[in-house]
Structures are given as structure tokens and as C-alpha cells.
Amino acid sequence: MDSQKTVVIWKTKAEKSLQGIYDFIANDSILYAEKFVNKLIDFGHNLNLFPDKYPICRQQKFLKRSYHCAVFENNYLFVYKVVRKQLIIYNIIHCKRLR
Structure with a gap:
């Protein structure tokens, strides 16, 4: 994939997660x-530099959507x-919430 033309889009849920992390800290x-x-x-x-570097999620709810x-x-x-x-x-999720 041509990383120069890959655009990063933040969904509302991810933006709210950032705000929640900020508020907590x-x-x-x-x-x-x-x-x-x-x-x-x-x-x-920076994820757009190598978008396929990270694997498909193992958690079932993400796996079925190929996140x-x-x-x-x-x-x-x-x-x-x-x-x-x-x-x-x-989204951005604290890893403790996945357990």
C-alpha cells in the first residue's frame, strides 16, 4: 500500500477515548x-506508514470485522x-478493559 496516500481518519469513539484518557491523567x-x-x-x-504492520485482532468482536x-x-x-x-x-482501549 502506498503510505503517502493513506489518510488517517479518527472515528468519534476514538476521539472520545482520547478525551477520556486526557481527563483521567x-x-x-x-x-x-x-x-x-x-x-x-x-x-x-504514524500507523499509516506501515498500515499492515500490526496483526488482525484476536478478540472475537474485532476479528469478525478484520480490525x-x-x-x-x-x-x-x-x-x-x-x-x-x-x-x-x-477506538483506543486500555488493555485492562479487554480482560
């Missing part, structure tokens, strides 16, 4: 919350799918 440190969420955003945008799962810093799971020239980020 900001209870302790607004500065750290801003830095961490910016790292999450950068990671999401990819990319783990960020061992704690956050990016759920995304590549459709034509779009990389669509559907």
Missing part, C-alpha cells in the same frame, strides 16, 4: 496528560482498519 497532571495524548495522536497518525490491533506502550490498544486509501481508527 489530567486529574494528576495536566502537563503530563497533554504530552501523553499527543504521543497517542502521533502514534495513530487490526496495535499496542501502544503496553497499555493502550488502537483498533483500526485499512479501507482503500484510508486508515480508520475506531
Whole structure:
């Protein structure tokens, strides 16, 4: 896939997840919350460089939709799918919520 033409799209649920992560961390440190969420955003945008690098998710609800799962810093799971020239980020989930 030509990564130069792949557009990253954030679904509303993913944006709400980012806001929730920010709000949770900001209870302790607004500065750290801003830095961490910016790292999450950068990671999401960089998924388009190698969109097939991460495997199809093993969780049944994601597997049946052929979503990819990319783990960020061992704690956050990016759920995304590549459709034509779009990389669509559907959600960001803390890994503890998957258990």
C-alpha cells in the first residue's frame, strides 16, 4: 500500500477515548496528560506508514470485522482498519478493559 496516500481518519469513539484518557491523567497532571495524548495522536497518525504492520485482532468482536490491533506502550490498544486509501481508527482501549 502506498503510505503517502493513506489518510488517517479518527472515528468519534476514538476521539472520545482520547478525551477520556486526557481527563483521567489530567486529574494528576495536566502537563503530563497533554504530552501523553499527543504521543497517542502521533502514534495513530504514524500507523499509516506501515498500515499492515500490526496483526488482525484476536478478540472475537474485532476479528469478525478484520480490525487490526496495535499496542501502544503496553497499555493502550488502537483498533483500526485499512479501507482503500484510508486508515480508520475506531477506538483506543486500555488493555485492562479487554480482560
